[in-house]
Amino acid sequence: MDGGGKAAFAQRYLEHLRTQRKLSPHTLVNYRRDLDELAALTEGQDWTDLSHADLRRATARLHSRELNPRSIARKLSAWRGFFGWLSHQVALPANPAEGVRAPRKAKTLPKALSVDDAVHLVGSPSHAHAGPEPADLCNRAMFELMYSSGLRVSELTGMDVHYTKDCAGWLERDNGEVVVTGKGGKMRRVPVGSHALEALAAWLAVRETPRDGSNALFVTARGTRISPRVVQQRLKAHALRTGTAVNVHPHVLRHSFASHMLQSSGDLRAVQEMLGHSSIASTQVYTSLDFQHLSEVYDKAHPRAKSK
Incomplete structure (x- = not known):
């Protein structure tokens, strides 16, 4: 031929x-x-x-x-x-392309903010007026809680003020914890930091009873449980307002929580438990983030790291 x-x-x-x-x-x-x-x-x-x-x-x-x-x-x-x-037109011993696989796509590391950027993001006021409106206090409480406890946005929006039958998650202010139901119906307890607890207290002081009959922790001005999409939109707008350089979405706060916890503690198992990962392999990606951070510090600081 x-x-x-x-x-x-x-x-x-x-x-x-x-x-x-x-x-x-x-x-x-x-x-x-x-x-x-x-x-x-x-x-x-x-x-x-x-x-x-x-x-x-x-x-x-x-x-x-x-x-x-x-x-x-x-x-x-x-x-x-x-x-x-x-093979139907001429005699072929076999299909030569059968079993040939494309190379795997390189696994991208999750984006994470630096500690300073994360603290600045969740701690900055989201209002430009004289005092915070209820929506501002709601935003602050949501952002602080996501970063404080590494919650998925679905876990955040599914949370109730306190335990009720069949609820997906709830806040325990006295214990300084949240209880959430993650993927696969797996329930876990996660600590809540003092800044997040303060932000939650400020929000709960102005939160109105939901009109949809739920016991939702976070509600909109219409009195309905807040949706993941609304959280995403509010966080993006807040990040732009505070001058955060990267495109921030709710999962960035979860990634940042995991990376910063691992950098500080080095306890992979504890971070796995707090994130609700069923496999340690899912958590190990953050060891790469940690190493990446250390490599950047080394390259900047060590006199023999780079040729002049």
Whole structure:
């Protein structure tokens, strides 16, 4: 099979996709590009000569060009489909793309604020007027509690003022704790810091009884339980108002809590319990954050860290 034969088979396959599978012109353009790229990566080899090892090498070359793993996976899917079709046209010992996997996407570390930035964010007033409105006190209590106890936003918004039957979580001010139900229905107790307790006391002093019949700890001006989306919007607006440089969403406060706790205590098991992780592996990502922080300190401080 010469180069013309390869092109002819590729064209027949694209025609099959157009007429039998009714794929869109845009998708067909992508398939053609993927087949052209495979032909270039395998140079002059015939389609029938390509082996599993050849496809692995082609994938490795794409990876070396820093192509997104998701894009590589899409190309592999296109190649598997082509060779599956080709096996019905000519004799193939096996589908050479079968079993070839795209490289794993690099695991990104969760974003975390520095200690100073986190304290500034949750401790700064969110009002520009003379005194705090109820919504301002609500915001302060929510932000302080998320950072103080590492809560997920769903755990925060599902919390009640005190224990009631079938509630997902509740505040125990006398004990300085919150009880929350996390993923998988797992319940845990988490300490609440003094600043968060003070902010909660200020909020509870002005909080009106919810009109929706719930016992929600955090409610909107309409008297309904506050939603995760509203918390996200309020936190983002507050972060912009206080000049926080990064894009802050509720999970950033949870990440910051975990990172700062681990930096201070080094107790991975305790942080796992407070976060409600069922596996220690989920918590271990914060050891990378901690090491990243130490590396930055080393690079800035050690006289032999970098060449001048």
